[in-house]
Amino acid sequence: MSARADSVRRYFFAVTAQQYSRALTWTLIAPLLVLLLAAFVWPIVKFLSLSVLDPSPTLAHFAEIFDRTFYWTILLRTFRTGLIVTVMALLLGYPVAYLMANVRGLWAAAIAAIVILPLWISILVRTFVWFIFLGRTGLINKAAMGLGIVDQPMRLINTEVAVWLAMTQILLPVMILPIYASLRAIPPELGKAAEGLGASKAGVFRHVILPLSLPGVAAGAVLVFIMSLGFFITPMLIGGPRSMMIATLITEQATKFLDWPEAAALSTILMVITLAIVIVFNRALRLDRVMGSGA
Amino acid sequence: MNAISTDMVATGAPVAIRGLEKRYGAVVAVHQVDLEVKAGEFVALLGPSGSGKTTILMTIAGFETPTAGSIGIGGRDVTVLPPNRRNIGMVFQRYALFPHMTVAENIGFPLRMRKIGGAEARTRVEAALAMVRLEGYGDRRTSQLSGGQQQRVALARALVYNPPLLLMDEPLGALDKNLREEMQLEIKRLQQRVGATVVYVTHDQSEALTMADRIAVMDGGRIQQYGPPREIYDSPSNAFVAGFIGETNFIDGHVAGGAKPVFAVDGSEQKVALEASGAPREGPSRLAIRPELIRLGDPAGSELSGTVEEMIYGGGTVACHVRVGNGAVVMARVPAADAIGVRLGDRAGLVWQADRAKVFPR
Ligand SMILES: Nc1ncnc2c1ncn2[C@@H]1O[C@H](COP(=O)(O)OP(=O)(O)OP(=O)(O)O)[C@@H](O)[C@H]1O
Ligand SMILES: [Mg+2]
Numbered sequence: 001m002s003a004r005a006d007s008v009r010r011y012f013f014a015v016t017a018q019q020y021s022r023a024l025t026w027t028l029i030a031p032l033l034v035l036l037l038a039a040f041v042w043p044i045v046k047f048l049s050l051s052v053l054d055p056s057p058t059l060a061h062f063a064e065i066f067d068r069t070f071y072w073t074i075l076l077r078t079f080r081t082g083l084i085v086t087v088m089a090l091l092l093g094y095p096v097a098y099l100m101a102n103v104r105g106l107w108a109a110a111i112a113a114i115v116i117l118p119l120w121i122s123i124l125v126r127t128f129v130w131f132i133f134l135g136r137t138g139l140i141n142k143a144a145m146g147l148g149i150v151d152q153p154m155r156l157i158n159t160e161v162a163v164w165l166a167m168t169q170i171l172l173p174v175m176i177l178p179i180y181a182s183l184r185a186i187p188p189e190l191g192k193a194a195e196g197l198g199a200s201k202a203g204v205f206r207h208v209i210l211p212l213s214l215p216g217v218a219a220g221a222v223l224v225f226i227m228s229l230g231f232f233i234t235p236m237l238i239g240g241p242r243s244m245m246i247a248t249l250i251t252e253q254a255t256k257f258l259d260w261p262e263a264a265a266l267s268t269i270l271m272v273i274t275l276a277i278v279i280v281f282n283r284a285l286r287l288d289r290v291m292g293s294g295a
Numbered sequence: 296m297n298a299i300s301t302d303m304v305a306t307g308a309p310v311a312i313r314g315l316e317k318r319y320g321a322v323v324a325v326h327q328v329d330l331e332v333k334a335g336e337f338v339a340l341l342g343p344s345g346s347g348k349t350t351i352l353m354t355i356a357g358f359e360t361p362t363a364g365s366i367g368i369g370g371r372d373v374t375v376l377p378p379n380r381r382n383i384g385m386v387f388q389r390y391a392l393f394p395h396m397t398v399a400e401n402i403g404f405p406l407r408m409r410k411i412g413g414a415e416a417r418t419r420v421e422a423a424l425a426m427v428r429l430e431g432y433g434d435r436r437t438s439q440l441s442g443g444q445q446q447r448v449a450l451a452r453a454l455v456y457n458p459p460l461l462l463m464d465e466p467l468g469a470l471d472k473n474l475r476e477e478m479q480l481e482i483k484r485l486q487q488r489v490g491a492t493v494v495y496v497t498h499d500q501s502e503a504l505t506m507a508d509r510i511a512v513m514d515g516g517r518i519q520q521y522g523p524p525r526e527i528y529d530s531p532s533n534a535f536v537a538g539f540i541g542e543t544n545f546i547d548g549h550v551a552g553g554a555k556p557v558f559a560v561d562g563s564e565q566k567v568a569l570e571a572s573g574a575p576r577e578g579p580s581r582l583a584i585r586p587e588l589i590r591l592g593d594p595a596g597s598e599l600s601g602t603v604e605e606m607i608y609g610g611g612t613v614a615c616h617v618r619v620g621n622g623a624v625v626m627a628r629v630p631a632a633d634a635i636g637v638r639l640g641d642r643a644g645l646v647w648q649a650d651r652a653k654v655f656p657r
Contacts, residue, residue: 194408
């Protein structure tokens with residue numbers, strides 16, 4: 001092979017056995033990049049720009065939002081719901097992930113199936129399941145009346161609590177899986193070392209397992225939080241109009257009132273606040289890791 | 296502050312293992328093991344892979360519960376005590392340093408678990424760092440250290456609270472040869488300084504021979520021989536130990552004759568006189584002789600002789616492979632000067648002191 005052909009190959013294909021050349025890397029990424037730009041980034045930019053460009057450059061749409069306390073109530077409710085759902089999913093999900101990471105064989109498979117199978121069922125179905133529990137003639141009301149605890153069916157559906165429960169249940173796998181992955185990545189001899197050095201089982205968990213699983217907790221929490229902010233079907237069906245969340249509001253603005261600039265302004269606000277929270281969260285966590293678990 | 300806190304003198308605890316047995320389902324990992332370790336003694340568990348070394352260590356540490364038998368540390372029966380209550384120091388093959396803690400936090404971990412904090416903990420951590428010659432590394436992250444440094448941190452962490460018993464499972468297995476030899480001396484030096492009892496698992500015989508006061512040679516879940524390195528090397532008590540430690544020639548044959556026993560080599564007419572006092576049993580046996588104990592002699596005047604098949608030059612010595620019968624090739628490691636003039640295909644006599652050969656039943 002000629003020296004020139006050789007240098008072209010080297011330029012285009014591989015720098016070393018472990019690393020492709022820059023040219024090849026970009027060539028391989030390009031199709032996806034083009035698709036993302038054309039079908040995702042551009043429409044979003046176009047849509048969001050409506051909030052300040054329609055009909056001419058203006059901040060009127062934002063001003064309108066700031067004026068309406070109704071919007072603020074919904075925004076606040078959205079973030080409150082996100083926070084509560086994240087905390088509930090964490091409290092329920094961590095023990096499951098821990099169990100999953102620490103059992104073997106059939107049990108591990110069974111738990112994994114319970115966690116993952118619901119992901120294959122549509123969110124709509126998983127939402128409607130809650131009617132069977134919480135509806136006027138649902139299981140809980142029937143049981144409570146049968147036992148004589150109440151004599152009128154309680155209003156369980158169309159409450160914020162019902163939304164929290166349903167969303168937590170739906171988002172639980174998203175919390176469990178990253179935590180499970182980070183727990184499995186902890187070398188088992190670390191626990192043994194800690195125990196051999198004098199830590200009790202609780203001490204091993206507190207000082208070794210928990211801190212080392214925090215990246216998984218962070219990933220799960222951020223995912224659940226962000227996904228819950230955009231939840232649409234579940235709050236609409238289970239929460240009803242009195243528990244409206246921002247995704248429903250945006251949809252109504254766009255489809256019912258055909259006020260696209262207003263919908264764009266709301267979307268922008270949602271996006272900015274979400275990004276800010278994620279960045280702050282990331283910062284806090286990284287700092288925590290650098291400082292270790294401290295004394 | 297406590298006056299004794301900075302000096303690292305601990306007294307070792309004796310270890311007594313009696314009738315230890317460990318099964319995993321149908322697999323018997325350890326069979327009826329008895330092992331006494333004196334206070335301050337350095338004992339190596341040496342054996343091939345799967346021989347049960349780690350299992351024994353883990354039952355001493357408390358991570359495995361024996362199927363039968365008992366473990367005593369410092370005169371106290373600890374068979375059912377959890378690991379964190381046994382007051383042991385542990386060092387693992389892959390260091391097992393906590394990646395989310397700095398070097399100093401790692402070393403301070405056992406102190407924290409014992410509710411020792413503040414100035415005393417700091418002084419002790421500093422002393423432990425100095426002991427493994429890593430002064431000034433306290434604030435580093437463990438990932439910023441070389442393998443040898445990480446293992447020294449693991450050692451400091453295990454020694455910082457003066458445990459009377461230190462357990463190590465192939466602590467140098469992940470290091471390269473030079474570093475390993477350096478660390479062997481360092482560990483030995485530290486152990487002598489702090490006086491702790493050490494049980495040390497290795498499958499590297501030179502490591503065991505260099506470091507240990509006594510070696511327990513293991514195979515198939517049993518202790519094959521337990522004694523000082525010299526005794527293990529010079530008087531192996533069975534063919535496994537003779538073959539596992541150092542280089543050994545095995546010659547198959549039969550022992551015959553009462554008062555003046557001889558060893559008849561299978562597949563040849565040759566006979567070798569044996570030491571009568573060893574009183575080897577008559578019948579099929581196996582003779583073991585170390586290559587460096589054999590000299591080359593005049594084929595006519597020697598009891599055993601054969602054809603030189605191979606000569607491998609090794610600096611100061613030459614390894615001569617001599618075929619003495621149908622099946623048996625004996626290797627003699629002789630000074631290079633003695634091999635001058637010996638050619639491939641020559642006949643050579645093989646001579647050794649009768650009492651240096653061991654005969655084991657077959
Ligand atoms: N948890 C377990 N389950 C089943 N069998 C096991 C288990 N742990 C060890 N064994 C078996 O017990 C025997 C002894 O194992 P052990 O780990 O003590 O060997 P070892 O001497 O430390 O070997 P190595 O030098 O490879 O570390 C082996 O046959 C092994 O397969
Ligand atoms: Mg082992």
